[in-house]
Amino acid sequence: MLKSDITSGIEGDERSRKEMKAKSLSREAKEAEYYDKHGVLREIANGSVEMSLETQLRRDILSGRRKKRLKNISIKIDPLQIQAIKKVATMKSVPYQTLIRHWLSQSIKKELNL
Secondary structure (H helix, E strand, C coil), X not given: CCHHHHHHXXXXXXXXXXXXXXXXXXXXXXXXXXXXXXXXXXXXXXXXXXXXXXXXXXXXXXXXXXXXCCCCCCCCCCHHHHHHHHHHHHXXXXXXXXXXXXXXXXHHHHHCCC
């Protein structure tokens, strides 16, 4: 194999990575434009939110008595949704990750008819 073959292969890989990154940025720009036009979070950001944790659960969380083994996961969430979740969590005086776990728990119970 010639040095020029290796170099052109590396350049091709680099060009491919740049093209993929450009496509990703283009997709993200389109998504941002969509959300800007449609004001997806307007209702959440400006409206009141009715939600509360059960009194005992809230006490346990705030006192640190809820010592469960939790597993870290990674999910992709729209930054505007994260901002809205943090706002709701602040309004409820609950950490936002705890609020997300609570919502997941409630949805699972509902789906399983528990």
